[in-house]
Amino acid sequence: MSRPQIQEEAVSQVAGLLMEKLQPDGLAIVMEADHFCMHWRGVKDTESKMINSVMRGSFLRDANLRREFLALIRKG
Known part of the structure; x- marks a missing residue:
């Protein structure tokens, strides 16, 4: 990712890259980033x-697993 997007x-x-390279049973990502259009405009x-x-x-398939993950990152 070499450009703003x-x-x-x-x-x-x-x-997609992590799923392809690691082939895990599941993947959960939460990304927090600056919203630059709100900074500039x-x-x-x-x-x-x-x-x-x-x-x-x-x-994606297991709601309990998803809830547990989201609860853990809220505590962090």
Whole structure:
């Protein structure tokens, strides 16, 4: 990822690469990033953050596993 891009695309690309290379049973990614269009345009909000998540495999199929993962990262 060598250029600015939409965060939703970035997290999806990371998930795809990890799934391809590692071939795990499941994958869960939560990405928090600065929302630069809010910094540069419009409201000029320098504190604006975007959070996106991607679930693949067992995290997508198993709601309990997904809940456990999300609960653990909230505590962190």
